[in-house]
Amino acid sequence: MERKPVSEIFCAVQGEGPYVGVRQAFVRFVGCNLDCSYCDTPLDEPDYCLFEKVPGSGEFEKLSPLLCTSDIEDSIRSFANLHSVSLTGGEPLLHAEFIRDLDLPAPVYLETNMTLPEKAAIVKDSVDYVAGDVKLPEEFEGSNFDEHIEHTYQCFRTLRSTQHRDCFCKIVVTSSTKPADVMDIVEQISDYISCVILQPVTQHKKATNIQTILSLQENLLKSKNTLIIPQTHKLWGCL
Numbered sequence: 001m002e003r004k005p006v007s008e009i010f011c012a013v014q015g016e017g018p019y020v021g022v023r024q025a026f027v028r029f030v031g032c033n034l035d036c037s038y039c040d041t042p043l044d045e046p047d048y049c050l051f052e053k054v055p056g057s058g059e060f061e062k063l064s065p066l067l068c069t070s071d072i073e074d075s076i077r078s079f080a081n082l083h084s085v086s087l088t089g090g091e092p093l094l095h096a097e098f099i100r101d102l103d104l105p106a107p108v109y110l111e112t113n114m115t116l117p118e119k120a121a122i123v124k125d126s127v128d129y130v131a132g133d134v135k136l137p138e139e140f141e142g143s144n145f146d147e148h149i150e151h152t153y154q155c156f157r158t159l160r161s162t163q164h165r166d167c168f169c170k171i172v173v174t175s176s177t178k179p180a181d182v183m184d185i186v187e188q189i190s191d192y193i194s195c196v197i198l199q200p201v202t203q204h205k206k207a208t209n210i211q212t213i214l215s216l217q218e219n220l221l222k223s224k225n226t227l228i229i230p231q232t233h234k235l236w237g238c239l
Ligand SMILES: C[S@@+](CC[C@H](N)C(=O)[O-])C[C@H]1O[C@@H](n2cnc3c(N)ncnc32)[C@H](O)[C@@H]1O
Pocket: 032, 038, 039, 040, 041, 088, 089, 090, 091, 092, 111, 112, 113, 132, 133, 170, 172, 199, 200, 201, 202, 203, 204, 231
């Protein structure tokens, strides 16, 4: 039976984007194909998977750091009244076949960096919500951004919003963000998404300029619903 590295399983509320406040279980897969300058999540292999059985208790059971699908399904069945299950990381699409095979008791909400189109194709009929990040050129200095962004466009085409799936895009905005880059990229994916979320970077030396992000929102609003929503779980210390 295949086992995957998972660092955390807990129940909380979604802290980012248009579904902020809905009750979710979170499964955090380990490992990522990128190394974003602002990343708030440790990317190294942990000794345990921390399972918070009682939501908000701060008490964690130590599970094996390598879990099979039924381990994850059993843990999540202990949580009540879930809107959805957030699969995050790290980069969950690195484990696409495993995600496709999960049988979860609530809709699947995928948090992804949208850079792995072949993996996106594997999960496309198994996910109900797609929080698709767009990573901007400044995160790819010294490598081929054109190739990365083509992969991102392919991911949005594959995981696009349909009658059965909501796909939206999240863009972390820092003081290095060039508004023209965001305008160009959103134009390319506009038909595939329900809205754009501008997410001001949290706890980072390159804090977002408020006037710049408000002006970017104004321009994006001419063609797409665009919201500015910071990471709310960090405000009240929720996991
Ligand atoms: C840790 S990532 C995991 C999922 C996937 N790898 C991705 O990047 O979308 C989850 C979300 O946190 C966001 N994020 C990470 N560090 C952040 C920070 N310092 N400020 C704001 N958002 C951040 C990412 O952009 C992404 O939307």
